[in-house]
Amino acid sequence: xxDTYGAYAFFLTKTGNENKAVAMPFNPQSDTFxxxxxxxxxxxLTDTVRTPLASPDGKYIYAHAxxxxxxxxxxxxxxxxxxxxxxxxxxxxxxxxxxxxxxSNTLYSTWGGSKIFQIDLTARKATPRTxxxxxxxxxxVTPDGKRLYxxxxxxxxKYSLEVLVEHLDSQDxxxxxxxxxxxxxxxxxxAVAQAAAGVQIFTYITTKSSSFDDNDDKVIVIDDSLLKxxxxxxxxxxxxxxxxxxYETNGIVASPHGDAVYLTALRYKxxxxxxxxxxxxxxxxxxxxxxxxxxPDTLSNQMTCAPPTxxxxxxxxxxxxxVVTFDTAKNKLGATLKAPHKGAxxxxxxxxx
Numbered sequence: 001x002x003d004t005y006g007a008y009a010f011f012l013t014k015t016g017n018e019n020k021a022v023a024m025p026f027n028p029q030s031d032t033f034x035x036x037x038x039x040x041x042x043x044x045l046t047d048t049v050r051t052p053l054a055s056p057d058g059k060y061i062y063a064h065a066x067x068x069x070x071x072x073x074x075x076x077x078x079x080x081x082x083x084x085x086x087x088x089x090x091x092x093x094x095x096x097x098x099x100x101x102x103x104s105n106t107l108y109s110t111w112g113g114s115k116i117f118q119i120d121l122t123a124r125k126a127t128p129r130t131x132x133x134x135x136x137x138x139x140x141v142t143p144d145g146k147r148l149y150x151x152x153x154x155x156x157x158k159y160s161l162e163v164l165v166e167h168l169d170s171q172d173x174x175x176x177x178x179x180x181x182x183x184x185x186x187x188x189x190x191a192v193a194q195a196a197a198g199v200q201i202f203t204y205i206t207t208k209s210s211s212f213d214d215n216d217d218k219v220i221v222i223d224d225s226l227l228k229x230x231x232x233x234x235x236x237x238x239x240x241x242x243x244x245x246x247y248e249t250n251g252i253v254a255s256p257h258g259d260a261v262y263l264t265a266l267r268y269k270x271x272x273x274x275x276x277x278x279x280x281x282x283x284x285x286x287x288x289x290x291x292x293x294x295x296p297d298t299l300s301n302q303m304t305c306a307p308p309t310x311x312x313x314x315x316x317x318x319x320x321x322x323v324v325t326f327d328t329a330k331n332k333l334g335a336t337l338k339a340p341h342k343g344a345x346x347x348x349x350x351x352x353x
Contacts, residue, residue, distance in 0.1 A: 004350075004351045005028055005349065005350060006026075006027075006058075006348070006349055006351050007025075007026040007346055008025060008026055008346070008347055008349075009023070009025075009026040009339065009346045009347075010022070010052050010063060010344070010345040010346075011340075011341040011343060011345070013341055021041035021065060022038055022041070022341065023039050023061075023076050024037070024038040024340070025038075028309050028346075028348060029309075031325060031335065031337055033337075033339060033344075035340050037081055038340075039081065039083055040083075041074045041076070041083045041086075042074075042083055042086060050065070050097070050099065051064075051251070051345050051347070052064070052076075053099065053100070053101050053347070054078075054347055055103075055104040055121075055349075056104050056350075057104040058350040058351055059077070059079065059104065060077060060078060060104075060121075061078060062101070062121075063076070064109060066091075066111050069090065070088055070089065070090060070091065071089040071090075071091045071097070071117070072086045073087040073109060073119060073121075074086050075121070078351075087119060087121070087126070089109070091113075091115065091117070097109065097111040097136065098136065098139045100148075102145040102148075103145050104121075105122050106119070106145070108141060109126075110136045110139065112135060113135065113136070114133055114134050114135065114155070115128050115130055115131075116139070116150070117129075129166075131150050131152075131166060132154070132155060132162075133151075133152030133153055133162055133164060134152070134153050134155045135152050135153045136150055136151070136152040137189070138151045138190045139151070139190065140190040140191065141168075141192070142224055143192070143199060145168065146169045147166065147167060147168060147224065148165070149166075149190055149192075149222075150163065150164045151163045151188040151190050151203060152188070154179070158179075158181070159179040159180060159181045161179070161180040162178065162179050163188075163190075163201075164176055165177055165227060175227055177222055177228065178203060178220060178222060178229060189203070189251055189252045190202065190203055190204075190252070191204075191252045191254045191261055192254060193254035193259075193285050194254075195258045195285035196258075196285065196286045198223065198225050199225065200230065201224060202220075202221055202252055202254070203219065203220045203221075203222065204219050204235070204252045205217065205218050205219075205220065217235045217265070219233060219235055219252075219263070219283070220232045221288075235263065235281055251263070252264075257310065258285060259284070259286060260283065260285060261282075261283040262281070262282055262313055264278065264279065264281075265278075278295065278296050279294070280293070280315065281294075282294075282331060292331050294326070294332075296324040296333060310328070310329075311327060311329040312327060312328060312334075313325070313326040313328055314326075314346040316345065316346070317342075318343035319342060320342055321341065321342050322339070323336070323337040323339050324337075
């Protein structure tokens with residue numbers, strides 16, 4: 001029997017000084033929101049909910065959130081449609097950070113800083129582990145659950161970015177696989193693809209959007225079997241010609257089967273008029289070539305999830321209610337949806353196999 005998929009849309013709503021996380025069923029076949037069965041996630045948040053992740057077995061979706069001094073993992077049971085009690089982690093930093101799932105029972109999370117928490121989702125227990133970067137931007141775990149890739153600023157400050165590999169199945173010291181020293185503040189995002197050529201780690205690097213320079217935004221592909229850089233290429237050359245082609249990334253994700261990688265960014269088309277144009281970039285992992293660059297009509301600038309099905313991707317913007325669909329089978333933009341709230345994060349989960 002082929003896989004079937006369900007999905008939930010997550011929102012962060014605000015009433016007065018209270019931020020509330022809301023989860024709402026979403027039908028990826030008809031692209032419809034089920035407002036009638038929306039549920040509140042049980043916590044009062046002071047920071048945004050990060051893009052949630054579905055467990056490999058499809059039983060839960062986990063959201064990542066925070067308030068001062070505390071980190072939250074918010075479980076949503078997909079069978080009942082009900083949230084369960086949050087897993088609370090005492091953390092000295094509670095801004096930014098990332099999470100990734102090694103399997104249906106083990107989650108890695110960070111709320112900034114240099115501390116990673118390994119969370120046993122069944123026992124609801126968090127075990128801290130310290131890594132050798134002073135501020136973690138993103139993490140990704142390999143499909144076999146043996147290696148955790150960590151991207152952040154190195155402690156010694158000799159480089160702008162370092163990507164370390166934590167060996168989860170041994171006591172071996174972390175391996176440094178990438179150091180980048182291009183000047184300028186950067187944002188870093190990771191995605192893992194189980195590609196035809198083996199497991200590949202995609203690292204997206206972008207310089208600070210407020211500064212014009214001659215540095216290209218770039219993607220660096222790391223070969224997991226060799227723990228070495230496989231390929232580096234520019235996503236789009238920057239041009240210091242009146243402000244055209246300035247970019248800021250919002251995310252990078254791989255398709256469920258690893259055959260494609262998708263990246264969203266903002267194209268600063270007219271810096272003097274502050275005109276941003278959303279941009280979607282598609283990379284084929286088999287041919288190792290860019291197969292498309294797309295500009296959605298609406299201002300949809302945030303990648304929110306991997307495709308809920310094998311043939312659809314959803315892109316949304318935190319500032320409005322529009323969600324752009326992308327047909328991954330036909331490699332073309334689809335319909336624009338209207339969500340009930342701003343900043344919809346649509347997350348798919350596998351219902352059966």
